[in-house]
Amino acid sequence: MAVVGGSPQYWTYWGDPDNAASVRARRRGPAKIGRTGPRAEQRRGAVQEGGAVEDRVAEALARIERLDPALCAFIEVWDTEARDRARTVDRRLPLAGLPFAVKGPSGIRSYAAGRLIEAGAVPVGSTAVPGPGTYWQTWGRGRHGRTVNPYRADRTPGGSSAGSAVAVAAGMVPLATGSDGAGSVRIPAAWCGVFGLKTTNGLLPSPDRTGLASAGVLARSAAEVRAYLRCVLDGYEAPKPAFPVPAVFSPDLGYARPDPEVAAVVRAAVDRLVAAGVVRLAPARRPFTLLDPREAWTAIRSGGGSEASEAVVRASGVRAENDRRLDALFARTPLLLTPVTPNRPHGHEGPGELYSTALTWAFNLSGHPAASIPAGFTADGCPVGLQLVAARGADASLPEIALAAPPPPPAPAPAPRARPGQPAPATSAPPGAAATP
Numbered sequence: 001m002a003v004v005g006g007s008p009q010y011w012t013y014w015g016d017p018d019n020a021a022s023v024r025a026r027r028r029g030p031a032k033i034g035r036t037g038p039r040a041e042q043r044r045g046a047v048q049e050g051g052a053v054e055d056r057v058a059e060a061l062a063r064i065e066r067l068d069p070a071l072c073a074f075i076e077v078w079d080t081e082a083r084d085r086a087r088t089v090d091r092r093l094p095l096a097g098l099p100f101a102v103k104g105p106s107g108i109r110s111y112a113a114g115r116l117i118e119a120g121a122v123p124v125g126s127t128a129v130p131g132p133g134t135y136w137q138t139w140g141r142g143r144h145g146r147t148v149n150p151y152r153a154d155r156t157p158g159g160s161s162a163g164s165a166v167a168v169a170a171g172m173v174p175l176a177t178g179s180d181g182a183g184s185v186r187i188p189a190a191w192c193g194v195f196g197l198k199t200t201n202g203l204l205p206s207p208d209r210t211g212l213a214s215a216g217v218l219a220r221s222a223a224e225v226r227a228y229l230r231c232v233l234d235g236y237e238a239p240k241p242a243f244p245v246p247a248v249f250s251p252d253l254g255y256a257r258p259d260p261e262v263a264a265v266v267r268a269a270v271d272r273l274v275a276a277g278v279v280r281l282a283p284a285r286r287p288f289t290l291l292d293p294r295e296a297w298t299a300i301r302s303g304g305g306s307e308a309s310e311a312v313v314r315a316s317g318v319r320a321e322n323d324r325r326l327d328a329l330f331a332r333t334p335l336l337l338t339p340v341t342p343n344r345p346h347g348h349e350g351p352g353e354l355y356s357t358a359l360t361w362a363f364n365l366s367g368h369p370a371a372s373i374p375a376g377f378t379a380d381g382c383p384v385g386l387q388l389v390a391a392r393g394a395d396a397s398l399p400e401i402a403l404a405a406p407p408p409p410p411a412p413a414p415a416p417r418a419r420p421g422q423p424a425p426a427t428s429a430p431p432g433a434a435a436t437p
Helices: 038-042 053-071 079-088 111-118 162-169 186-192 222-232 260-275 294-302 306-332 362-366 397-404
Strands: 074-077 099-103 122-127 175-180 195-198 214-219 245-249 279-281 335-339 370-377 383-389
Touching: 053 074, 053 079, 053 099, 053 122, 053 162, 074 162, 079 122, 099 162, 111 122, 111 175, 111 214, 111 222, 122 162, 162 175, 162 186, 162 214, 175 222, 186 195, 186 214, 186 370, 186 383, 195 222, 195 397, 214 222, 222 397, 245 260, 260 279, 260 335, 260 370, 260 383, 294 306, 294 362, 306 335, 306 362, 370 397, 383 397
Parallel strands: 099 122, 099 175, 245 279, 245 335
Antiparallel strands: 074 122, 175 214, 195 214, 195 370, 335 383, 370 383
């Protein structure tokens, strides 16, 4: 798979708590995490896919061995440990034998990873996150090199949960953990054509002291995300949305500048939801808008030192006003729809001046749960994501709504093979995966 750079067009944010960890943990293998107890007993008996536990894990490892040298999604693969765990896992557990990946070198120590293991899932490796040397974080570096977008090798997969998104999109694993401090789950989910969920801030433990980052998950479908929530949340109950769900659509939140083709793909996805009876767009006297959160997010992320005190005061004002607007919105409407990003995936050389996080980091400031679902593709083969935002604590409603959504149109047919020295053409699907994950 050739990798060539595209033109840098968009600036993306630089601060996710998992990214400070380097890839120095290679070859050490997963931490010895295993939990049992009442919570595991309560979740036994869930419906599982067929197939022997060992076979599911072996198949995942085989796909990683075959596909990862080209995609570079993993920094470590725990072949021996995963096979040993698959042989000994309790078959009665709800996720017995489900292979999954964890984000970055520290992901195996996360709360969510521990709960997944407790439910019988088997970690097979840790996925790529950005390395040192850039201020932008929508990329990753795996053990074989730079992580590439599985649909467009000349484009970035997004980040910072870059490898997690690629591993899911290419079918190497059905589920991978992530963390989201400004869009680090939703952006790679959108750019790799998979489902990604950022949970309500504070719902699950996070090492981020600023409170901006929350745990997240990337999966091949909303069904896996439902299973994830069932296992990581105590007292989980799947809601039964009353369709059509009232929703408000904002193409730009009042300040972003979306690429016209990205905006058109997202608008078409919203129209499909309406036509399928999944959502009903609530009438509005004026468009829903927020204040641009860029400076507020940056000030809070940077901390509250004396030099930054004025910026922090301004950030508090922006945050309070956006909270007021969002609280008023969700008091009357359960769902907000926006594009995930204003842009399509940028090239590997780096971004330009626009923020890929423009439409995501507002909800890290506010703490609302938000998901990315596949919306379709641009004409040049780049996946686009539709963002679903719900009230704080209403995380479980998002996969239920996504499960009712009609599938997006397939990726466009591949362009003719490029001549030497020309950019690589778009691919119609990730290696080894269906055209529409």
